[in-house]
Amino acid sequence: MKDRFGAKNQRTWLMRFHTQTAGVSLPAQQPMNNIARVAVQALAAVLGGTQSLHTDSYDEAFALPTEEAARIALRTQQIIAYESGVAQTVDPLGGSYFLENLTLQMENGAFDYFGKMDAMGGMVKAIERGYPQKEIAESSYQYQRAVEAKEKVIVGVNEFAIEEEPPHTLYIDETVAHQQSEKLKNLRARRSNEQVRSALDALKKAAEKEPKAAANGTISSANTMPYIVDAVRAYATVGEICEALRQVYGTYTEVSIT
Amino acid sequence: MQKKPSSRSNPPQVADSPISETFENRHPSEAEKHWAEKTLAPTIEKAPERPIGAPTGINVDEHGNARLTTISGVPIRRLYTQADLPADWSEEQYLGYPGQPPFTRGIHATGYRGKLYTMRQFSGFASPEETNQRYKYLLEHGGSGLSVAFDLPTLMGYDSDHPASEGEVGKCGVAIDSLEDMEILFNGIDLEKTTVSMTINSPASVLWAMYLVVAEKQGADWKKISGTIQNDILKEYIAQKEYIYPPAPSMRLVIDTFEFGSKFTPRFNTISISGYHIREAGSTALQELAFTLYDGVEYVEWARRRGLEGFL
Numbered sequence: 001m002k003d004r005f006g007a008k009n010q011r012t013w014l015m016r017f018h019t020q021t022a023g024v025s026l027p028a029q030q031p032m033n034n035i036a037r038v039a040v041q042a043l044a045a046v047l048g049g050t051q052s053l054h055t056d057s058y059d060e061a062f063a064l065p066t067e068e069a070a071r072i073a074l075r076t077q078q079i080i081a082y083e084s085g086v087a088q089t090v091d092p093l094g095g096s097y098f099l100e101n102l103t104l105q106m107e108n109g110a111f112d113y114f115g116k117m118d119a120m121g122g123m124v125k126a127i128e129r130g131y132p133q134k135e136i137a138e139s140s141y142q143y144q145r146a147v148e149a150k151e152k153v154i155v156g157v158n159e160f161a162i163e164e165e166p167p168h169t170l171y172i173d174e175t176v177a178h179q180q181s182e183k184l185k186n187l188r189a190r191r192s193n194e195q196v197r198s199a200l201d202a203l204k205k206a207a208e209k210e211p212k213a214a215a216n217g218t219i220s221s222a223n224t225m226p227y228i229v230d231a232v233r234a235y236a237t238v239g240e241i242c243e244a245l246r247q248v249y250g251t252y253t254e255v256s257i258t
Numbered sequence: 259m260q261k262k263p264s265s266r267s268n269p270p271q272v273a274d275s276p277i278s279e280t281f282e283n284r285h286p287s288e289a290e291k292h293w294a295e296k297t298l299a300p301t302i303e304k305a306p307e308r309p310i311g312a313p314t315g316i317n318v319d320e321h322g323n324a325r326l327t328t329i330s331g332v333p334i335r336r337l338y339t340q341a342d343l344p345a346d347w348s349e350e351q352y353l354g355y356p357g358q359p360p361f362t363r364g365i366h367a368t369g370y371r372g373k374l375y376t377m378r379q380f381s382g383f384a385s386p387e388e389t390n391q392r393y394k395y396l397l398e399h400g401g402s403g404l405s406v407a408f409d410l411p412t413l414m415g416y417d418s419d420h421p422a423s424e425g426e427v428g429k430c431g432v433a434i435d436s437l438e439d440m441e442i443l444f445n446g447i448d449l450e451k452t453t454v455s456m457t458i459n460s461p462a463s464v465l466w467a468m469y470l471v472v473a474e475k476q477g478a479d480w481k482k483i484s485g486t487i488q489n490d491i492l493k494e495y496i497a498q499k500e501y502i503y504p505p506a507p508s509m510r511l512v513i514d515t516f517e518f519g520s521k522f523t524p525r526f527n528t529i530s531i532s533g534y535h536i537r538e539a540g541s542t543a544l545q546e547l548a549f550t551l552y553d554g555v556e557y558v559e560w561a562r563r564r565g566l567e568g569f570l
Binding site: 055 | 309310311312314316317328329330331332338339340342343344347349352353356359360361362363364365366367368369370371374375376377378379380381383384385392395396399400401403405411412415416417418419420423424425427428430433434435436437438439455460461463464465467468470471486492495496497499501502503504505506507508509510511513514515517518521530534536537538539540541542543544545547548549551552553555556558559562563564565566569570
């Protein structure tokens with residue numbers, strides 16, 4: 001922020017971040033092993049100085065977490081915070097030769113990518129030509145290849161596997177869908193549909209306009225937020241508001257990256 | 259390197275032995291050189307290093323020596339020393355001190371000693387009623403913030419009774435259709451005192467508006483509430499694929515929330531730029547970092563074009 005945008009406000013120089021452990025790393029095989037994986041990842045987040053942390057539940061690969069699994073995930077955080085000792089000193093790994101070397105490699109590599117995408121005219125342009133999508137697809141392929149060749153070991157999956165019962169999947173039935181549909185029906189009968197329609201029309205009009213920088217102390221007259229707030233107050237639904245915007249903006253179809 | 263592998267019965271030649279990397283493109287200290295020759299070389303001779311996982315052409319080199327990498331495939335050296343840092347490396351210049359630019363050692367001078375990280379468990383499932391119960395449970399058990407997971411129809415901007423929602427309602431998160439559901443979701447939870455993070459992107463402005471109206475109905479002051487909406491549409495196009503509108507109008511909606519938030523909800527984070535989905539889609543650590551930060555650059559560029567420069 002400082003170098004690129006000349007930001008003077010020091011708060012913009014800070015990297016405040018939340019961390020979530022990696023769902024993709026939690027296989028359904030021998031799921032209790034995931035408690036250990038989550039603990040290692042959460043420890044890395046805390047050593048990295050995160051401001052906020054979510055730890056995955058061990059059963060996330062095949063179901064929404066049970067209450068017990070959710071509690072273990074929270075306890076994992078508490079063990080790191082209160083028992084492990086890593087929170088007692090500031091940045092315990094600072095100055096590690098290994099980490100400082102990797103950090104510099106990451107920093108230089110990131111600036112190389114920045115240069116490439118600057119040349120493309122920014123991220124929206126890069127996305128429109130499929131650049132980051134292609135880069136990720138290539139890395140993902142390399143990783144999968146390594147896993148299949150067993151170059152990378154995933155404990156309990158491609159090594160140290162055991163015969164086990166297929167996991168019991170938590171089945172969420174359609175009760176919620178019926179309940180929600182029933183609520184919607186009642187809502188549409190109860191609310192003022194006239195008020196909803198006029199709020200959505202006003203939103204569409206604002207959405208069509210090109211918002212301009214506003215004068216001090218106000219917001220752009222075409223800013224959609226106040227209109228969305230009005231529509232929400234009139235009990236317009238998520239689907240109705242998004243549909244109004246779909247009518248103005250259309251929908252997006254992905255560029256092919258092959 | 260074209261040389262043939264050295265015969266195992268002879269002592270390894272520096273040029274093609276595993277210890278050669280100690281000398282390549284770096285300037286080890288005399289002590290390190292001494293260690294490599296006297297301690298390392300005989301150890302490797304006796305017990306060669308082994309790759310983790312099945313040896314393939316990738317994780318062993320042409321001499322049969324193990325080639326170890328990070329999970330992202332970046333080669334890792336056996337040992338890192340001072341010789342692996344730039345010649346001008348100094349603690350003062352590269353690290354600094356916590357709570358002080360360049361903030362390499364963290365943003366708080368006291369690290370976690372003054373304030374622990376927020377333990378924010380992401381959850382949401384089935385109906386707003388059931389999710390509300392889970393939130394109360396988490397807060398009672400020491401969780402310090404809430405994080406809302408929405409179901410797929412909500413993320414895609416469809417109501418629960420839309421044909422496209424069939425089979426997905428309440429499956430991967432909570433189903434929210436209207437303000438009424440949002441009122442149920444936060445029933446009995448004081449939004450002026452709880453920070454709430456919402457993982458919502460394409461329809462972020464809609465769900466955020468619902469949240470603001472619930473807060474208002476509770477009597478909470480918009481100037482005092484704090485929380486976060488993810489609202490990071492760029493990574494949807496890059497990795498997660500839960501977008502509705504084309505990129506440019508989507509960016510406009512995001513900037514609308516920035517502008518609105520900067521005026522009416524100064525303590526609310528109107529975006530949380532995410533690397534998570536980029537990594538989950540199979541990127542390397544470097545790509546995760548680079549694309550995520552560059553997304554940030556793009557949002558700042560667009561915000562400046564809207565005239566939002568007060569934050570700089």
